[in-house]
Amino acid sequence: MPDTTSSQLRATRRRGAVLEEAILRAAADELVENGYARLTMDRVAARARTNKNAIYRRWAGRLELAIAAYGQLTRQVVPDDTGSLRGDVLALLRGANEHWSSPLGGVLRDLMAAAGGAPALLGRLQDESADYAASLWLTVLGRAVARGEAPPEALHPRVATLPVVMLRNEFVTRGVPTAPDSVLVEIVDEVYLPLVRGRGTR
Known part of the structure; x- marks a missing residue:
């Protein structure tokens, strides 16, 4: 019997710009709802439905991620x-x-x-x-x-x-x-x- 969970993860796995956009959107939502003080990589990863490694490969820390996410918000x-x-x-x-x-x-x-x-x-x-x-x-x-x-x-x-x-x-x-x-x-x-x-x- 196939592993449904693994199959679903493979089907919905995002890479490149798509994943980056999802992370930025999640971080932006966290900033708006909870502010920078409560922003954590764990919360962003959970909201973006990814793992922290995917975030750290793109941004060195939460401040760098927050700055990028804030840029997304102002461009709206x-x-x-x-x-x-x-x-x-x-x-x-x-x-x-x-x-x-x-x-x-x-x-x-x-x-x-x-x-x-x-x-x-x-x-x-x-x-x-x-x-x-x-x-x-x-x-x-x-x-x-x-x-x-x-x-x-x-x-x-x-x-x-x-x-x-x-x-x-x-x-x-x-x-x-x-x-x-x-x-x-x-x-x-x-x-x-x-x-x-x-x-x-x-």
């Missing part, structure tokens, strides 16, 4: 298309503001604190967040250029991401979990839009 953001540059930028900025005070923002702060003693991992966390954030802001700015709201010269990563950089500065210098909406409006109306519109006049 899709920028709203409100029909105007001002509306799009405010929507993204408000989302970033809410994110910082959300449970996921708490995960980010925990990861940054944990990676503080590991410059390479801290750099990876910052790079993953920055690269995807830049793509979101460039998408919004690219729409504005296509609509004729902004000159092509405005399409530069440092220009595109200025609002969220200024928002982070609010968090750092003022030590607040969220910024008042009036601050977000001021960033957009008094700094960002004049900068973007003025790029084509040089």
